Amino acid sequence: MKEKLYKLIFMVLAFASLIFLLGIVFILFKESLPIFSKVNIGKFIFGRFWYPTYSPPEFGILPLILASAWVTFGAILVCVPLGVGSALYLNELAGPRQRAILKPLVELLASVPSVVFGFFGMVIVTPFLQKIFNLPTGLTAFNASLVLGVMATPTVCSIAEDALNYVPKSFREASFALGADRWQTLIQVVIPAAGSGISTAIILGMSRAIGETMTVLMVAGGAAVIPHTFLEPVRPMTAAIAAEMGEAPVGSSHYHALFAIALILFLVTFIFNIIAEIVSRRFRIKLGLSG
Amino acid sequence: MDKKIKMRAEGVNFFYGRTQALKNVDILIHANQVTALIGPSGCGKSTFIRLFNRMNELVPDTSLSGNIYLDDLEINSAQIDPVEIRKRVGMVFQKPNPFPKSIFDNISYGLRVNGVRDANSIEERVEASLKKAAIWDEVKNRLNDSALKLSGGQQQRLCIARCLAVDTEVILFDEPCASLDPISTAKIEELILELKKDYTIVIVTHNMQQAARVSDYTGFFLLGELIEFGKTQDIFTAPQDKRTEAYITGRFG
Ligand SMILES: Nc1ncnc2c1ncn2[C@@H]1O[C@H](COP(=O)(O)OP(=O)(O)OP(=O)(O)O)[C@@H](O)[C@H]1O
Ligand SMILES: [Mg+2]
Numbered sequence: 001m002k003e004k005l006y007k008l009i010f011m012v013l014a015f016a017s018l019i020f021l022l023g024i025v026f027i028l029f030k031e032s033l034p035i036f037s038k039v040n041i042g043k044f045i046f047g048r049f050w051y052p053t054y055s056p057p058e059f060g061i062l063p064l065i066l067a068s069a070w071v072t073f074g075a076i077l078v079c080v081p082l083g084v085g086s087a088l089y090l091n092e093l094a095g096p097r098q099r100a101i102l103k104p105l106v107e108l109l110a111s112v113p114s115v116v117f118g119f120f121g122m123v124i125v126t127p128f129l130q131k132i133f134n135l136p137t138g139l140t141a142f143n144a145s146l147v148l149g150v151m152a153t154p155t156v157c158s159i160a161e162d163a164l165n166y167v168p169k170s171f172r173e174a175s176f177a178l179g180a181d182r183w184q185t186l187i188q189v190v191i192p193a194a195g196s197g198i199s200t201a202i203i204l205g206m207s208r209a210i211g212e213t214m215t216v217l218m219v220a221g222g223a224a225v226i227p228h229t230f231l232e233p234v235r236p237m238t239a240a241i242a243a244e245m246g247e248a249p250v251g252s253s254h255y256h257a258l259f260a261i262a263l264i265l266f267l268v269t270f271i272f273n274i275i276a277e278i279v280s281r282r283f284r285i286k287l288g289l290s291g
Numbered sequence: 292m293d294k295k296i297k298m299r300a301e302g303v304n305f306f307y308g309r310t311q312a313l314k315n316v317d318i319l320i321h322a323n324q325v326t327a328l329i330g331p332s333g334c335g336k337s338t339f340i341r342l343f344n345r346m347n348e349l350v351p352d353t354s355l356s357g358n359i360y361l362d363d364l365e366i367n368s369a370q371i372d373p374v375e376i377r378k379r380v381g382m383v384f385q386k387p388n389p390f391p392k393s394i395f396d397n398i399s400y401g402l403r404v405n406g407v408r409d410a411n412s413i414e415e416r417v418e419a420s421l422k423k424a425a426i427w428d429e430v431k432n433r434l435n436d437s438a439l440k441l442s443g444g445q446q447q448r449l450c451i452a453r454c455l456a457v458d459t460e461v462i463l464f465d466e467p468c469a470s471l472d473p474i475s476t477a478k479i480e481e482l483i484l485e486l487k488k489d490y491t492i493v494i495v496t497h498n499m500q501q502a503a504r505v506s507d508y509t510g511f512f513l514l515g516e517l518i519e520f521g522k523t524q525d526i527f528t529a530p531q532d533k534r535t536e537a538y539i540t541g542r543f544g
Contacts, residue, residue, distance in 0.1 A: 096351055170388035174450070177344060178401040178457055179378035188400060193391050286391050286439075 025266070032260035035059065038253055044260065050224040050235075052244065052254040059257045063226045065264075067234035068210055070227055071144045071220060075209040078149020080202055083156025087201075090157070091164040092186055103161065110154035118218030121147035126219065133231055139221035142230040147219055148209045156205035163197020164190060166287060196283035200276045207272035211265065213238035237261050297322040297461060297491040298343055298380075303357035305338055305347070312338045314515045316357070320461075320508075325483060325492045327502035327523065330512030331538070336495040337385075339512070340463050343493065344380040345373040361461070378405060381459035385466040387446035389438035389453075394430050397438045397449060401457045416456050423486075424452035425478055444475025451482065462486065464494040468501065480505050499539055503527050511535045 035044065039059045047060015086106065090099050125146055126138030167190050175185040191198070221233020224240065235243075241258050248254040298320035305313040312335045320326050320343075328336045341347045342359055345366060359366050366376045389397050398417045407413055417434075421427040426448040430441070438449055447467060454462055464483070468476040483492060483505050496502050502509055503523060510520040511532075519526060519535045530536040 168388070170384065170386060171390055173346065173349065173384065174388045174390065174453075175400075175404075176349065176373075177346065177377055177382040177384075178404060178453065179374055180401075180404040181374045184404045188404075189390055 028259060028263040028266060032256055032263045035253055035256035035260050039257075044257070045264075048226060050240070052248070052257060057253060059253065061237070061240075061257075061261055061264075063224050064235055064237045064240050064261065066226055067141065067220065067224075068236040068238070068265075070141045070230065070234060071148060071216060071236050072206055072209045074141060074145025074230060075148035075152055076202070076206055078146060079152040079156050079205050079209070082149065083153045083201065083205060084160050084198060086153070086157045087160035087164060087198075088186070090161050092182070092190075103158070106154050106157050108154075110158070112151075114151065114212060114214040115218070117147050117151050118215040121215065121219035129231075135231055137221060137233055139219055139233050140231050141220060141227055141234045144216045144220035144234070144236070145230065147215050148212055151212065151215060152205040152208045155208050156201045159201035159204060160194070160198045163194040163201060163283065166197060166284075167193045168287065193287060194283075196279045196286065200280040200283065203272050203276040203279065207269045207276070210272070211238065211269050213242050217242050237265050241265075294324065295322040296320065297362065298493075299358075299360040300339075300342070301358045301360075303339075303342065303355070303359065305335075305342065305356075306354045307338075307350070308352050312515050313342075316515075316517045318510055318517060318520055320491060320493055322491050323487055323489075324507040325487055325494060325505050326508040326510065327506035328493065328495045328510050328512060329497070329499065329502050329538070330518075332497075334512040335515045336512050337465050340465055340493055340495050341382075343461065343463055344377050344382050346377075346382065348373060378457065379459055380461040380463065381454040381457065382463040382465070383447070383450050383454055383467050385469045387443055387450050387470070389441070389446050389449050391437065391439055393435045394438050394441070394449060395434040398453050398456045401453050405457050420452040420456035421449075423455050423482075424448045425482055426452060442475075444471045444478070447471060447475065447479065448482075451479070455486075459490065461491045461493070464492065466495050466497060469497070476501075499527075499541075511538060513538070 039047070044059055044061060045065070046062050047058065048062050049058040049060045050063050051058040090102055090106075094102060121143055122139075125143050128138065129135060129140065129143055130138035171189050171193055172185055175189045180188070216236045217239045220236055220239055222235050222239060222243065223233040224235040225232070227234045241262055244254065245258055248258055296319050300316055300318045303313055303316040304311065316339060328340060330336055338347065342355065343361075343366075347353055347355070355367065361376065361379060364371065390400065392400065395417055398420060399413050402413050402416055407416065418427065418431075421430060426445060429445060430436075430449075438446065441449060447470075451467070468479055471479070480501060483494065486492060494502075494505065506523045508521065509523045509526040511518045511526065511530075511534075513534055519530060519532045521531075526535065527539060530539065
């Protein structure tokens with residue numbers, strides 16, 4: 001009897017997050033569908049103008065999508081070399097003592113609140129960019145990419161390092177025993193064996209960058225215009241939602257449009273995470289670690 | 292001794308941290324002969340055999356004193372690159388450890404890191420070494436399959452083929468049959484006897500019958516010391532040391 005009760009309690013706890021997820025999806029759909037009776041979905045996604053408060057308003061989110069894409073792409077250019085490079089250093093070159101200190105430090109970087117990163121971007125990166133590129137404002141896609149890239153680095157590093165660590169010692173030993181040097185072993189045995197684990201790290205880093213809000217709100221510049229270069233201010237989807245939700249009257253078209261943006265964001269990160277999951281499962285099977 | 296000496300250890304001491312795993316070990320490894328190392332678990336056989344290809348360097352915080360020679364080369368001297376030693380002294384591990392690559396690539400990898408570039412000669416040597424390791428017939432139609440799909444015994448023979456492909460002079464076997472069934476074991480023993488013509492072989496084994504069947508010389512280790520070393524026949528029929536006798540007759544260990 002008592003046992004049954006415990007079982008029930010834990011089952012409820014276990015299902016709670018599933019219920020939250022379903023609830024969120026339900027509300028996202030429910031609140032975003034009304035906008036599509038006003039604007040057709042193609043025009044919504046590919047519309048070039050985002051003027052939600054004009055009359056008549058324009059609800060084209062292409063500038064926001066492109067802003068997210070640019071900023072995420074830029075962040076990848078930063079966090080992949082940094083994250084994968086530092087993972088390789090930690091795993092291959094750092095001695096066990098150095099690694100024992102450095103890895104927790106990297107992971108600590110992941111726990112710095114994003115507002116701190118944003119602040120850092122505003123007071124240090126912004127004037128710096130403005131000066132060297134001689135810009136009207138330093139709050140640009142470039143700035144957001146840099147800061148997001150640094151933010152996503154610990155995620156990428158930590159997961160990539162785990163992937164390298166999962167590569168059984170016996171593969172390295174086999175390679176060395178054949179007369180391979182360290183470099184050959186790394187490039188031809190360790191990295192291919194850890195490859196899908198490293199891809200997982202990159203995908204999760206991407207999904208971290210795409211979903212990040214506070215930082216881009218602070219440093220991306222906020223202009224809802226299709227960007228042509230990295231040095232222009234942009235307004236990524238997350239920033240648009242956060243900045244505008246407060247002023248959009250509940251139930252208005254603007255309000256529903258913001259929900260629709262959130263729905264798209266949700267679907268994109270959801271797909272990224274599923275891909276990451278599939279890739280990492282394949283990685284474990286490939287290394288014979290389990291299903 | 293009339294036969295040529297291929298490898299030689301003199302006064303070898305080895306430490307993991309502060310724990311001494313080998314104490315003042317001297318041994319002669321005869322060319323084109325099979326030398327078996329036996330002894331109870333934890334007595335330092337693996338530690339010892341891994342010194343012959345400088346494998347223990349991959350283990351952090353270890354130290355070594357004494358000398359180990361390959362022909363007349365002191366393999367631990369400062370100017371010697373361990374990579375060069377490992378190109379001459381190959382190793383087959385206790386647990387089969389093929390790479391997560393295709394059967395073909397498992398073997399071609401070793402060839403490529405040893406500087407063989409020509410696709411035709413790689414192909415020829417892959418085939419030749421698979422044949423030598425008596426696994427060619429089982430894999431010739433599936434060279435592009437993942438090596439991890441092979442059975443344990445096949446994987447171990449693949450690992451042997453991989454080692455043969457790179458033309459070493461010495462092959463170290465660390466309990467190569469420990470995880471194999473009797474049929475695979477018999478195949479590998481047969482192979483070892485075959486390989487003796489071209490290679491010098493050192494094999495660690497827990498199996499007394501195996502040592503008696505395949506080896507010409509036997510060394511008995513106990514707690515990091517080489518207690519007795521000599522012709523296999525002598526060790527098994529007339530051991531000089533009481534502890535050796537006790538071990539091979541199964542009275543301890
Ligand atoms: N990486 C290591 N770090 C610390 N100690 C080790 C390490 N490897 C082995 N040892 C210790 O060194 C001693 C010898 O170990 P070794 O593996 O050489 O024994 P072995 O004779 O091969 O045993 P087995 O028959 O079980 O394989 C043991 O006491 C073992 O605990
Ligand atoms: Mg051992």
